[in-house]
Amino acid sequence: MRLLSVVSAGLVLALSGSAIADDETWREVDPDDLVVMDLSYGRVLMELAPDFAPKHAERFRALVRAKFYDGQSFYRVIDGFVAQGGIGEGDDKKAPEWPALKAEFDRPIDDDVTFTKLGSPDLFANEVGHVDGFPVGRDWKEGRMWILHCPGTLAMARDNDPDTGGTEFYVPIGHGPRRLDRNLTAFGRVLDGMQYLQKLNRGDPKVESGVIQDASKRDPIVRVQMAADMPKGERPRIQVVDTTSKGFAAFKDQRRNPAPEFYKKVSPNLDICAFNAQVQVPSGEPVKKSKRR
Numbered sequence: 123m124r125l126l127s128v129v130s131a132g133l134v135l136a137l138s139g140s141a142i143a144d145d146e147t148w149r150e151v152d153p154d155d156l157v158v159m160d161l162s163y164g165r166v167l168m169e170l171a172p173d174f175a176p177k178h179a180e181r182f183r184a185l186v187r188a189k190f191y192d193g194q195s196f197y198r199v200i201d202g203f204v205a206q207g208g209i210g211e212g213d214d215k216k217a218p219e220w221p222a223l224k225a226e227f228d229r230p231i232d233d234d235v236t237f238t239k240l241g242s243p244d245l246f247a248n249e250v251g252h253v254d255g256f257p258v259g260r261d262w263k264e265g266r267m268w269i270l271h272c273p274g275t276l277a278m279a280r281d282n283d284p285d286t287g288g289t290e291f292y293v294p295i296g297h298g299p300r301r302l303d304r305n306l307t308a309f310g311r312v313l314d315g316m317q318y319l320q321k322l323n324r325g326d327p328k329v330e331s332g333v334i335q336d337a338s339k340r341d342p343i344v345r346v347q348m349a350a351d352m353p354k355g356e357r358p359r360i361q362v363v364d365t366t367s368k369g370f371a372a373f374k375d376q377r378r379n380p381a382p383e384f385y386k387k388v389s390p391n392l393d394i395c396a397f398n399a400q401v402q403v404p405s406g407e408p409v410k411k412s413k414r415r
Contacts, residue, residue, distance in 0.1 A: 175226035238365050251394075275312075313401045
């Protein structure tokens with residue numbers, strides 16, 4: 123497992139809009155896993171999850187470094203569903219130099235990751251919770267775990283054959299399309315900039331499954347970089363809350379009743395896709411190293 127920086131944060135406002143106590147611990151995202159995508163609307167930051175889909179994370183990183191996505195577009199955007207980008211439908215035929223990958227829908231449950239239970243029932247998984255801020259499902263009978271398709275998940279598109287994803291990626295921009303769990307490979311998540319993905323021009327879902335027919339109306343992908351490849355003075359830094367911490371547990375409790383003076387009937391349950399693990403821009407230098415959990 124890679125070693126990532128962890129810092130003790132002061133009282134700051136997380137990018138999610140919720141403050142975390144000053145004794146909270148944060149994990150700094152490894153710049154080799156931090157994707158920096160520039161759109162005409164603004165910058166999107168995404169974290170890869172090689173612990174769940176190593177081949178897909180490696181492929182996406184290689185595509186970014188080859189400038190594969192620079193100048194391409196979001197060509198399939200369906201309101202309430204997903205935004206899909208790349209070179210277009212049929213990527214395995216259009217980019218033979220990037221052969222299709224074997225699906226990585228899930229991974230074994232083992233001791234090299236720390237899973238924090240949500241503690242609420244779920245319609246699509248026996249158990250849900252967080253690993254390193256990623257929303258994750260588990261099935262102990264099968265001994266498997268996987269990243270959930272919540273809004274902001276980064277995943278690879280494919281054809282009917284499970285092993286046909288290669289270059290085309292998508293991000294859910296509406297509700298969490300959980301029927302896609304374990305049917306497509308999820309290999310990351312958006313940390314910041316979802317508002318810019320929400321601005322993308324939409325296609326008609328009744329026409330060619332939402333592919334925008336007029337190419338001039340497709341929003342361009344201006345540039346994509348790995349943070350590790352950017353000059354240090356220009357490299358963005360971002361931290362994710364430790365989802366094993368007491369502070370995150372308190373945040374979840376708060377989400378159960380975010381406005382006690384307003385809500386009169388409150389459910390004790392949480393929807394795993396209804397909130398995100400908080401992120402923040404670091405205020406100081408990392409003070410120690412810790413294994414990614």
